[in-house]
Amino acid sequence: MSIKAVNLGHTYHPGTPLETCALKNISFEFDRGTWFSVAGHTGSGKSTLAQHLNGLLLPMEGQVWVDGMEVKEKSRSLQEIRRKVGLVFQYPEQQLFAETVYDEIAFAPRNWGVPENEIPQRVNLAMEQAGLEKNCLKRSPFNLSGGEKRKAAIASVLSSVPDYLVLDEPTAGLDSYSRKELTSLLVRLRSEGMGILLVTHDLDIALQFSDSILVLQGGTQVVWKKPQAVLEHLQANPVPGLKLPDIAQLSAALREKGKNVPLTWQWKCLKTALFGEK
Ligand SMILES: Nc1ncnc2c1ncn2[C@@H]1O[C@H](COP(=O)(O)OP(=O)(O)O)[C@@H](O)[C@H]1O
Ligand SMILES: [Mg+2]
Numbered sequence: 621m622s623i624k625a626v627n628l629g630h631t632y633h634p635g636t637p638l639e640t641c642a643l644k645n646i647s648f649e650f651d652r653g654t655w656f657s658v659a660g661h662t663g664s665g666k667s668t669l670a671q672h673l674n675g676l677l678l679p680m681e682g683q684v685w686v687d688g689m690e691v692k693e694k695s696r697s698l699q700e701i702r703r704k705v706g707l708v709f710q711y712p713e714q715q716l717f718a719e720t721v722y723d724e725i726a727f728a729p730r731n732w733g734v735p736e737n738e739i740p741q742r743v744n745l746a747m748e749q750a751g752l753e754k755n756c757l758k759r760s761p762f763n764l765s766g767g768e769k770r771k772a773a774i775a776s777v778l779s780s781v782p783d784y785l786v787l788d789e790p791t792a793g794l795d796s797y798s799r800k801e802l803t804s805l806l807v808r809l810r811s812e813g814m815g816i817l818l819v820t821h822d823l824d825i826a827l828q829f830s831d832s833i834l835v836l837q838g839g840t841q842v843v844w845k846k847p848q849a850v851l852e853h854l855q856a857n858p859v860p861g862l863k864l865p866d867i868a869q870l871s872a873a874l875r876e877k878g879k880n881v882p883l884t885w886q887w888k889c890l891k892t893a894l895f896g897e898k
Pocket of ligand 2: 666667668710788
């Protein structure tokens with residue numbers, strides 16, 4: 621059970637003066653119960669990639685597979701793929717549309733035919749998971765604060781209990797407390813068997829939580845590896861706009877000065893190497 625892309629490519633407005641190649645030859649695979657991050661600078665193709673995973677965009681080159689079903693035009697599986705893969709958009713405003721937050725969160729399960737008497741339970745659970753206050757339910761999603769809108773958008777996807785959760789820069793606009801709450805939620809969902817795809821330009825979060833990371837630059841694949849190997853690659857071959865975490869920079873600088881420390885993003889690890897403390 622996995623999401624897999626093989627030589628995926630996408631060009632916007634082909635054959636016109638606005639032609640833009642947004643993705644070229646992208647290949648990766650991640651299983652349910654794992655956390656896969658896609659990192660890159662603005663314009664590197666992250667959102668374009670995310671939109672291919674639930675068929676919002678269809679591959680122009682290469683293929684995308686969800687649990688063995690190909691994402692392609694007029695496929696009878698497209699409906700099933702959209703049920704399996706929940707996409708949280710980069711900008712909540714692109715996603716929110718209902719009159720109240722309750723209706724917003726209830727929309728997807730209603731759409732997938734969940735009986736009406738089960739809807740309140742679904743809404744409550746999704747709201748709690750996303751860390752949204754109960755008093756938001758009767759409000760218009762458009763009157764929420766930036767952070768609340770983000771949480772409402774996440775809840776509106778969680779309510780249909782997808783097998784994969786794709787989140788496009790979900791930590792933008794969240795304070796550090798809400799960011800921690802969100803990463804804890806994603807860790808929990810992964811342990812319950814959900815596949816997590818996090819789009820981010822925050823390498824700190826990607827390195828800390830991912831099982832594997834894909835780095836994009838200008839629509840091409842720089843590296844797809846486990847976090848430590850990605851850190852080593854990026855340290856040796858910096859990608860513009862993708863800043864290494866402070867601890868990683870510090871450990872790299874110490875190594876250059878001849879200190880016997882590992883290249884790491886983890887403070888605990890660096891501290892132990894420097895001071896021998898656990
Ligand atoms: N709807 C669109 N029409 C034309 N070009 C687009 C569209 N969406 C994105 N692009 C272009 O495709 C490239 C990748 O964009 P995007 O996937 O949004 O990157 P990221 O999410 O990493 O910032 C950029 O050059 C961007 O300008
Ligand atoms: Mg984007």
